Amino acid sequence: MLPTWHTAAARAAVGGLLLLLDLGTVITAASRPRDDRGPVHGQAPAPAAAPQDDDPGILTPPAPREPRINGPSLYGVRPGNPFLYRIPATGDRPMRFSAQGLPEGLTLDPASGILRGTIADRTPRAYETTLAALNAHGRADRARASVCPGGV
Numbered sequence: 001m002l003p004t005w006h007t008a009a010a011r012a013a014v015g016g017l018l019l020l021l022d023l024g025t026v027i028t029a030a031s032r033p034r035d036d037r038g039p040v041h042g043q044a045p046a047p048a049a050a051p052q053d054d055d056p057g058i059l060t061p062p063a064p065r066e067p068r069i070n071g072p073s074l075y076g077v078r079p080g081n082p083f084l085y086r087i088p089a090t091g092d093r094p095m096r097f098s099a100q101g102l103p104e105g106l107t108l109d110p111a112s113g114i115l116r117g118t119i120a121d122r123t124p125r126a127y128e129t130t131l132a133a134l135n136a137h138g139r140a141d142r143a144r145a146s147v148c149p150g151g152v
Contacts, residue, residue: 066138067091069131076148079122083147087113089133089140101129103147124150 071088083106087097097113105120113133126146133140 063090065092065135067095067133067135067140069133069140069142073142073144074126074146074148076150077119079124079149080118082118083116085115087115087131087133089113091133091140092135092137095133095135098132098134099129100132101127103127103149106147119147119149122149124148 067089068091069087069089075085077083087099089095089097094111095113096110097108098110099108099115102108102115103119103121106115106117108115119127126148129145129147131142131145
């Protein structure tokens with residue numbers, strides 16, 4: 001049986017934050033006073049509310065079928081460290097990827113769009129590259145995507 005609470009509050013520490021819940025007035029069925037005028041102090045029972053469907057569903061528009069390259073236009077790595085970057089692209093699969101102007105030491109897997117390797121030149125500078133994604137519905141290019149080893 002549930003306890004009877006009158007204007008009680010519960011406090012709980014959650015992740016270092018203090019959460020305050022106002023439980024209001026909770027009356028159990030066993031403690032509710034009844035008389036011949038109605039269920040609680042002569043009040044008529046509240047009519048049952050009709051269930052409402054407030055769920056609007058998914059509001060995000062679907063991704064386009066043609067390729068679209070998303071993500072940063074500048075991606076950095078410390079000189080001499082391994083480089084790993086997946087070209088973020090939306091659109092129907094299968095999709096093929098290509099890159100022009102990659103620094104020596106980086107390779108691209110055209111099926112997955114993953115760039116990996118270690119840049120051979122340790123001189124801090126930006127390498128201007130062009131990334132492309134191609135599928136049956138079109139092509140997307142991201143020009144001037146910069147790969148920057150060091151503090152550029």
